[in-house]
Amino acid sequence: MVDRVKIEQLVKEKLLARMGENSSTTKPLDFVNEEHVRSLDKSAKYISITSNAVITTLARDLAETHNIEFRVVSGNQSVSSVPQNPRSIAIGCDHGGFPLKKVLISELHKWGYDVCDMGTHSTDSVDYPDFAHAVAEMVSQKNCIFGIVIDGAGIGSAMTANKVPGVRAAHCHNLFEVKNSKEHNNANVLSLGARVIGEGLAIEMVKTWLDTPFAGGRHQRRVDKIMATERKYLRG
Numbered sequence: 001m002v003d004r005v006k007i008e009q010l011v012k013e014k015l016l017a018r019m020g021e022n023s024s025t026t027k028p029l030d031f032v033n034e035e036h037v038r039s040l041d042k043s044a045k046y047i048s049i050t051s052n053a054v055i056t057t058l059a060r061d062l063a064e065t066h067n068i069e070f071r072v073v074s075g076n077q078s079v080s081s082v083p084q085n086p087r088s089i090a091i092g093c094d095h096g097g098f099p100l101k102k103v104l105i106s107e108l109h110k111w112g113y114d115v116c117d118m119g120t121h122s123t124d125s126v127d128y129p130d131f132a133h134a135v136a137e138m139v140s141q142k143n144c145i146f147g148i149v150i151d152g153a154g155i156g157s158a159m160t161a162n163k164v165p166g167v168r169a170a171h172c173h174n175l176f177e178v179k180n181s182k183e184h185n186n187a188n189v190l191s192l193g194a195r196v197i198g199e200g201l202a203i204e205m206v207k208t209w210l211d212t213p214f215a216g217g218r219h220q221r222r223v224d225k226i227m228a229t230e231r232k233y234l235r236g
């Protein structure tokens, strides 16, 4: 019979050998998951990765918790850390949301945000899941801090975004909901229905959403439960 403990120990040793503790001379990884981070020595300060490494959301979260950074290494030389611009917003829409997206992008620029426009770029008919998915991935991969998805009603885009691990998309219609979605639910994607709300309200909603911090406290426990629910089904 296979000795599970021995195998786990062997895997751990292999991972540690690949990553080292906090030396920049270790071979950079091109894929990092939660297990890689867990297997690090307690004194580890960073993980060396290749410039196009895939890092799972759980690995990023765990690394953040333990103050471990990801360093992009070219050959054996460390060249930079993976950035997360705290003012970068991914935005996407379908044909119904296109005019509102244009307005919101211009406001976001005025407010000093970097905008990643994931399309669509006209009112020609398209499928909202393609664009909601693209935005959600940008947030899930931590390329952007927040995402905004817009379609006719805001429903389908929210459904799509919420399928992407790490995303908490809130479909909102008013100022109370946007504020609540940040304060209580730590929403990282906002979904708007361009056929439901007017331009002026949408601008105010986005500004309020971006300016409202997560309240933490009892809400942290509940958000942790949302994420635990997601993890349960990811494993399955």
Ligand SMILES: O=C(CO)[C@H](O)[C@H](O)COP(=O)(O)O
Pocket: 094, 096, 097, 125, 128, 151, 152, 153, 154, 155, 156, 157
């Ligand atoms: O609201 C939406 C999804 O939530 C879409 O914008 C809507 O379904 C698109 O419909 P149509 O193709 O008739 O413009």
